[in-house]
């Protein structure tokens with residue numbers, strides 16, 4: 001698949017906070033401990049209130065540059081809320097979020113970060129090329145960029161087709177193409193593979209890997225655990241808290257599980273046991289906590 005993002009981002013060996021590798025890698029890269037100069041996303045103490053409830057409960061995350069990071073967790077665990085916070089479009093946020101060294105939502109990030117929302121918005125009654133030309137003007141990307149992103153997602157043959165007549169998978173790729181306009185350094189993709197057939201899912205993951213190899217940081221959310229194995233790093237979210245932040249191999253080794261789904265279930269059981277030893281059958285501890293005076 002031809003990706004020509006032209007992004008020249010150095011690929012430092014960065015690491016995620018609180019991860020056991022952290023100390024070792026700081027030593028290897030000779031950077032001063034505690035700094036996050038190599039991180040694309042640096043989140044500290046993030047709490048988000050939506051409606052009357054808090055849905056993220058103090059999240060700390062460091063996303064290294066040039067990596068493909070999976071944000072995994074069941075429906076309702078807070079993936080979209082976390083991504084919206086990273087994009088600076090979420091209300092009710094406390095804590096700090098730096099993206100490429102700037103506060104989340106800074107105007108200067110608009111051209112540097114590509115975002116695909118869970119419900120993609122395109123105009124059905126114009127062609128694929130017209131949609132992309134419109135989005136290119138919005139982000140200030142040169143018009144010639146449209147051909148580059150069409151090639152990247154292999155949609156050149158559909159360029160003149162009305163967007164409303166595309167298949168579901170093709171529409172997803174239009175959204176992705178729009179996010180690639182302007183050669184962003186960070187891509188935030190909210191469940192881009194949901195509802196796609198297996199062949200297309202594999203193709204899209206291939207594209208994400210190519211982008212990461214070219215130095216783009218790619219944060220992809222999914223509620224499908226088998227997609228975990230395709231990531232360089234995994235962030236497992238559960239009920240608004242980060243359960244773990246590890247490599248796929250590290251996760252399996254730490255839990256002794258056969259696959260990511262089993263590992264996730266083991267981590268949930270361990271977290272429950274830790275919070276309420278001997279009382280696991282009385283419901284989830286967070287629910288009880290909310291009921292407490």
Ligand SMILES: Nc1ncnc2c1ncn2[C@@H]1O[C@H](COP(=O)(O)OP(=O)(O)O)[C@@H](O)[C@H]1O
Nearest residue numbers: 050051055073074075076077078079080081082
């Ligand atoms: N607009 C909203 N108002 C109030 N609560 C919301 C709103 N949107 C989402 N939530 C709640 O926030 C929590 C996290 O949702 P979300 O971030 O969409 O999770 P995910 O993307 O993992 O499915 C859920 O409990 C959901 O019900």
Ligand SMILES: [Mg+2]
Nearest residue numbers: 079080081118
């Ligand atoms: Mg979501």
